[in-house]
Amino acid sequence: MQEQNQREQWGSRAGFLLAAIGSAVGLGNIWRFPYVAYQNGGGAFLVPYLVALLTAGIPFLILAYSIGHRFRGSPPLAFRRIDRRLEFIGWWQVAISFVIAAYYAVIIAWAVRYAGFSIQQDWGSDPEAFLMEKFLQVGDVGTVSEYVSGVFWPLVAVWVFVIGVLALGIRHGIQRANMFFIPLLVVLFGILVVRAVTLDGAELGLDALFTPDWSAITDGSVWVAAYGQIFFSLSIGFGIMITYASHLHRRADLSGSALVAGFANSSFEILAGIGVFATVGFMAAASGVAVGEVASDGVGLAFIAFPQIISTLTAGAGFFGVLFFLSLVIAGVTSLISIVQVVVSTVQDRTGLARIPAVLIVGGGIAVVSILLFPTAQGLHYLDVADHFINQYGVAMAALVIVIVLAWVLRKLPMLQEHVNATSAVRLGTWWQVLLGIVTPVVLGWMMWDSLRQEFEVNYGGYSTDFLLLVGGGVAIGALVFGIVASLFPWRRSDDFQPVDLPVAERGERT
Structure with a gap:
């Protein structure tokens, strides 16, 4: 396992923020x-x-940053250093990341092929039939699966690049x-x-998206949808931000970084809404x-919808589709890349492997699946x-367990708040503990209950x-079972460490 002074660090704050x-x-x-905004009150949904x-x-972003930064480890190691009984949460997040990475890559592979299809609008007059029958060759559940070479090769290319x-x-x-890539994404999407x-x-599309339906504000499902979008969009519950923050410098501004990352993400979502609904x-x-x-x-x-739209354009259709x-x-x-890094960092912490062997084992393993x-x-x-x-019973559930355990069972929020305030420009007050200890678990709990209710009403x-x-x-x-079982095995290497905890004399100073 790498000691904290040997742990690779980001080259700059800007580098961390862009990542x-x-x-x-x-x-x-x-x-x-x-679509979530459109379905839940349009412009009123922004409230x-x-x-x-x-x-x-x-x-929650600040919480994740504080855990990773203070305890200097991947999710299993960071939670183990908080309390050995919590190690299973970290392994649970690792398993979640493994599953998501395995299927997330294939969607990217589809997009790679469709960038090429866009040039001549190869999907023809029926994009849905093209997607389901010709490209993906989707079969009924339970039928013998056939390999689809048109997906296989771009998927291999995606994994080679990521690894x-x-x-x-x-x-x-x-x-x-x-x-x-992030500046390039902003330019292309702009x-x-x-x-x-x-x-x-x-x-017409922009009016449909932004015209507020103020009656939606009193609908509880709209608020659940808003919180759900925020949790899933910010990568909360994956263990990603714990992992990324473990590579921050000792004097990093945690709360300021969370504000920048959170608002940048939401700004891009609104930009995406404008582009999608105008189209x-x-x-x-x-x-x-x-x-x-x-x-x-x-x-x-x-x-399906965007290929139809692209084919309708009279000029620049191929360029628009490629963009x-x-x-x-x-x-x-x-x-x-960030999802796979969670698993890579965990393998390095757990085994002491060097970077390249760990990446080849982890990346290769997920790629094979x-x-x-x-x-x-x-x-x-x-x-x-x-x-x-x-997403419903992994990412959101893990986030719920984290806030309940840290806020109510172990009461670790005051310690983490003090750690954040030692180096951050935006200081946290009691409000932070109230939001994490009351608002967040109530909302996540309601999301879990509402989702389970729907599962039993009709098959997804x-x-x-x-x-x-x-x-x-x-x-x-x-x-979850993997997380519990993995946490039962003893660490072969010492996990003793000195947490990042600035001396009182240094607190309040900024760099």
Whole structure:
């Protein structure tokens, strides 16, 4: 295991911030937020969304940063150093990251192919049939899976690139990649947004997105949707920010960094909403239908609705399509790198392996699972169910356990607050403990209850109960079981360390 003074550090605060923003800004920013906002009050949704960011998102980011920075380790090691009984939470997060990385990569591979398809609009007049039948060759659940070579090769390329970046390390790999890709993403998506808002009918989509339905403010489900979007968008519960913060300098500004990362992520989501709904408005006007008939989210938005829109453009269709799908690729890759880094860092801490062997073992292992399962006729079904269950009952549940244990069981928030205030420009007060100890667990608990209620009312996606239990229950329960079992094995190397705890004389000084 690497001692804290040997742990590789970020080259600069800007490098860390761009990496944190790169992790947060992912596929969900582009294809989830706009539709969630549209469905939950339009412009009025921004009120609960902003409240959720300030009362739960940023406070939890600060919590994650403080854990990683003070205890200098990957999630299992950091939680072990807080209290050995908490090690299972860290391993639970590692398992969650493993599962998400395995299927997240295949969506990036689809976007890579679709960037090429955009040039000549190879999907033809029926993008849905092209996606499901010709490209993914989706089969019914339970049928014999066939390998899909059109997905296989770009997926291999994605994994080769991600493993290559990770092998170069924190400073020369992850930091440099994000310092190149995040500005590039902003430029590409900015061009796309400018083009989108100049399309005929763009105002229809923007009116649909931003016209406030103030009655939605009193609807509890709208507030749940706002908090859910914030939690999933900011990579909370993955262990990513704990891992990234463990590589920060001793005098890092934790609360200030959380504010920058949180608001940058939300700003990109709003930018994405403008671009997506301006384009949707154009499609609605061209088709003579209401915006609601065109609007969608997830795979349907990216790989069915947008190809339809691109084909409708009279000029620059190929350029517009390449911009959109390259933006998806970049947003996805920067997030995937951060997810895999959680597992890599854990293997290094647990075994003492050097960087490159750890990356090859971890990256190669996740890549094998990813390549075996998802470029098949069953791949879309596995992805859909695994994504739903690991997010609802993995990411969100892990976050709930963390705040309850640290706030109420072990009462560690005062210690972590003091640590943050020792170096941060924005000082935390009692309000931070109240938000994490009361607001966050109440909201997460309500989300869990509401989600479980819906599971028992109707089978998710219309899948059979057996399939949902096998795949969905398998990844959600399996991740927790793995975390518990992994925490039972003793560490072969000493985990003694001196936590980053500034002397009282240095507190309040800034660098």
